[in-house]
Each structure stands twice: as C-alpha cells, then as structure tokens.
Amino acid sequence: MTFNDTFLKACMGRPVEYTPVWLMRQAGRYLPQYQRVRTNLSFLELCKNPELCVEVTLQPIDYLGVDAAILFSDILIPLEAMGLALEFHEGRGPVLPEPIHGKAALDRLIVPDPRETMGFVLKTIELLRRELSVPLIGFAGAPFTCATYSIEGGSSKVFWETKKMMFAAPELFHAIMAKITQTTISYLRAQAEAGAQALQLFDSWAGILAPGDYRHYALPYVEQIFTQLRDCAVPLIYFINNGATLLNQCESIAAQVIGVDWRVNIGEAARLVSPKVVQGNLDPAALLLPEPQLRTRLEALLADAEQATGHIFNLGHGVNHFTPPEKAKLVVDLVHQLSAQPDHH
C-alpha cells in the first residue's frame, strides 16, 4: 500500500494536490461500528485496550477516506496518570471526584513516566503504525484545558473554580499548570517516539479566558510544550477552541499548524496566524445541510482558506454524536473533489 503523505506536506506548508482532510472525533459514537465495540465496554476500558483502540481508530479511515488518523484516546488520560481519580458516566461526561482545591491535592499530583502509566497509549500507536497508510496524529489536552478539569472536577459552564484559583490563589494555579505541562511534554514525546507522525494539543477551554488572562495564565505553558517538542521532528498542531480573539498571540508558539473552531472565518484566522498553516473549520452541524448547500459552503470555505500558507480541512469541533455517517463521508469527498479543481490552486 502507498503511504499518503498529503497531510504531512500540508502541515509543513508544502504544495499539495488537494486539501487534506481529517475530522476531529472521526472515530466515535456517530459510527455504528464504534457503538458495537462499545456495547459491553465502558469508555475508559476501551481507552485502555490497545487492540480495540486500534480497531476504532481504523474504523473511519477507509470508510471516510480521510488523509490522517488520530489516535483513539481521551485528553484526561494523563490526569489519571498524575493520580487524579477519573470516571466517565454515560451521557454526563467526565467526572473527577477529587478535584484540586488546595496545596495538599497539588502535592499529591505526580509527574508520571508515560511508559509506566500510559503504556497502553504507546502500544496503540505502535500497533496502528503497522496498519495505517495515512499519517497517525498523537495528541494531548493543553495545560489550561486539563487544569480546568482537575480544578472543576469535570465539565463546567462558567469555570468559576478555575478562575477563582487563577485570581485568588495564582501560585497554586501556576503550580498545577507546571506539573501538567511537564507531564504533557513527556507524554507527547513518548507518543512521537512510539510512532506518532504529528502531535496535536487540544485547547478546548482556553476560549473562556480574556485575552490578557490567556497571555498570562495559559499561553506560556503552550509555548513551553511546543518549544520542548521541536526536536521530535514531527508537525505540531495547536487547536484552540472558541479562540478567535486569542489567535493574534499564536506567533510565539512553535507549532506549524493552528486549528480553529467555526466561529471565525478561516481566511481571517489565516491572516491572524500567518505564516502558520490553518486547520479547520466547518461547523459540525453544517453536515446537516442538504448536499447542494453543503457544497456551496465548502467552496466558500476553501476559497477563503486560499489566503493561508497551507490549509488542512477539518471541522471546527468534533463530529457530533448525531451526525449521519454518510454526511461525514460526503464532506470528505466534496473537499477532496473541490480542492483538486485547478482553480483552487
């Protein structure tokens, strides 16, 4: 089988025959074949089973025809490895029953050796590399995003506990961020050593910060991670959700690619992060558009993205649970088709 390196070329801003595509959460609940694997298995059990992680990672690759695979795992796995209890309750999202609210909990937090504590992830990567003919993306959550879970004890609407700590106990907050950052660096490095051919850092919640707070409380840790990972010699991607007003701070980040959500025009995002490559950014719900309107929207998105140094197509967020799989496939086909036309080059 021939290896498809279009995604890797696009990450480096090199010319490509068409716009490469992958979809955040392309392996997941919207696929019946994923649901079947999950039938008798909890989410965490699945995450810790390399053979089954390989299976669900591969499920969308041939079906969708995407240009990259992303490791099936969860951004909270390293928090558990750091010593925080982690539970997933169906339909409710993650719960960390012992969130960090003080120095004692911080002191109990360890910076683990990923080989000892997250070997199942590294094993999954090794197994996947034998099967894949597209590049494999490894990933982790960004420190601020992980910190919110560790402090809130789960998802949150207003992130009051996180901000309370930031504003009223900043030393504690920064100490948590530092430990998460150290863990993230060694975890992502181990993923690259195990065979991941690109690394993405997901900053799902940085968008709840005012620009000045992002600069002070979140950005320095992101910078540190990417700077430390430069010698892994794989493309580095920073996805920042709801971050339109933060993109102008991405210059100092040693990632080649910035992923953006759907709230910002991709051309505007490209201008803000230039000369970095952009990744994104169709609203996942736009997959519900009838085909003609979906095509029109993709044409506009691809035209806007022509301003970028390079463009990797993705959704602006993960594939939604209720997406018809054939619509996910259609969007991949349409992007390939439309971007391969000569007037898009």
Place this chain on the structure above:
Amino acid sequence: MTFNDTFLKACMGRPVEYTPVWLMRQAGRYLPQYQRVRTNLSFLELCKNPELCVEVTLQPIDYLGVDAAILFSDILIPLEAMGLALEFHEGRGPVLPEPIHGKAALDRLIVPDPRETMGFVLKTIELLRRELSVPLIGFAGAPFTCATYSIEGGSSKVFWETKKMMFAAPELFHAIMAKITQTTISYLRAQAEAGAQALQLFDSWAGILAPGDYRHYALPYVEQIFTQLRDCAVPLIYFINNGATLLNQCESIAAQVIGVDWRVNIGEAARLVSPKVVQGNLDPAALLLPEPQLRTRLEALLADAEQATGHIFNLGHGVNHFTPPEKAKLVVDLVHQLSAQPDHH
C-alpha cells in the same frame, strides 16, 4: 432626589463626568437580600409579582451605587406568553417541556399582546419609575437566543436541534424567528411606553453561530427589531455574548450601544463597532481578584475603552451567584473613582 442621567448621556455618546456603571444581573442570587425574597417563592412567581420585582430591582441600586437599574425579569417570559410552557428547576435552569420541532408547534405559537399577557412586567416598570433616581433599562432576549430555548427545550451545549432546523428545515426556523421578532418588537415598545428609559436586547447565544450563519439566520431579525424601535426615542443596546467575530456586522443595527463579553479587548470591540458606544466588559470572575490587581485591571480596561465613542462599564456577563457582594460594590466604586480622574478625559 436628583435624577442621574450619566448613563443616558453615555448611551448617546455625549460627554460624561465619569464612566457610568451597571452590572448585568446586578439584582440576583449573589445578594442575601434577594435570597430572602426568594425564600418562599419560585423564580417564576417572583417574575410575575410586580411589587417584589420592584423590590429586587431596587436592592442593588443604593448598595452598589450603579448608574442604571435594569428591570428584574427573564428573557423567557415572552416565550411563555407566546404559548410555550415554561418551568424553572432550581440549579438546572429553564425547561420548556414542549419545544418546537415541527409545523404544528409553530402554528400553535401566538404573537401576544404584551398588555394582556405580560402586564406584570409593564406594571413593574410603572412602579419602578416612581422610585428610581437612575434610568431604568427594559429588556428582551434576541430572537436567535429565544429561538434556541424554544427549539432545544432549555439550555444546550451544542445547540444541535437549533442548527438541525436551521440547516435542514430553514423555512420552519425562519417562521419561528419571525414570530419571536414580532413579539419582541411589541413587548419592547410596550416597555418603553410603560416608562423604560433604555432597551437592551440580550443575544446570549448568537456566539455559537459562524459569521455567515449569523448574517443569514440571526442578524436580519435583530436589525428589524432595532429599526422598528427607533421611534421609541430611548437608547437601544444590543448585547452580544461571545460575539467577537460578529461585531463587524453590527453597523447595520440601529442601536446606539453594543455590549460585549470579556473575551474581546474593549478597545478592539470599540474599533469594530465605531461609531457606536461600547458597553462592557470585565470577566465576572475577575471580581475575585485582590483589590490592587482589580484596580490595575480596571485602569487598563478604562484606558483601552478611551478609543470608543463612549463607554458604559459593565461586566462581560451577568454577576455570578458566588460573587461576594462587597466585591461587586468595590468594582463600581473603583470605576467611578478611576474614570473621574482628569487623565481619563
């Protein structure tokens, strides 16, 4: 008692002695005196009791020393008047047990006479005007925001049902928006006639839309409302939450003031909405900063806002439940103090 018209002057972009302040949700759960009123009363019972609405509207006025009062009510009151059942469950937010999912539910939706169905709100306004020495702001939810509640049946994380209707059944969606818009226009007009001295439209959820979708599905209805309300001859305010990437579309809106959330720098917001006045935008959680840091932050915010045609200080979102009341008071005092200094004029 002397009437303090600083807020009204600032709305019109006229010179003021200091930056006027009010806080979204300044009347609410963070105040012990509010909690006392609520002891034996549900939220909806309170909303429909003019005497008690007057009491809770007035509670923060003297205590905080704000320059405007805002009617105590809820943005979902008009949806109930349109025929949608509405419930509030403690700690869970609003529930509309019969959301709109098809044409039959749309057809049952009425465009009510606000005097007949929401007389308690108009009565509250009339009573308040006898008591207040600061301007009274009336309000309603923006059509897109109200539509999300009517379609989702409550709050939502990803607004899948709303977007599904937008994308797969756009005629139904636009018909809902049209009915909500008509209701909102007559409701806000009635508030002005009852004595409201400014009107604010809250677009809490427009920020979940891609810029192109906002232009097509939400903005035309906002434009229609403000255009229709121009002859009320009171300042019109449009608050758009999480809307940094939408602010450049506000030019066509006949509101004098644009309110913004904390995710955007207020100077940048001022540039985008110029020559309109800006309102905002401290992160509500920043009230937890120790006083020296809070002061520094307010100095920076006020300096950034000097680029604006005019500035009304507010939080970027409602006062959080867990805010110490004395911190809310401190922020009002600090803004008054700092903005009255000669170097801020």
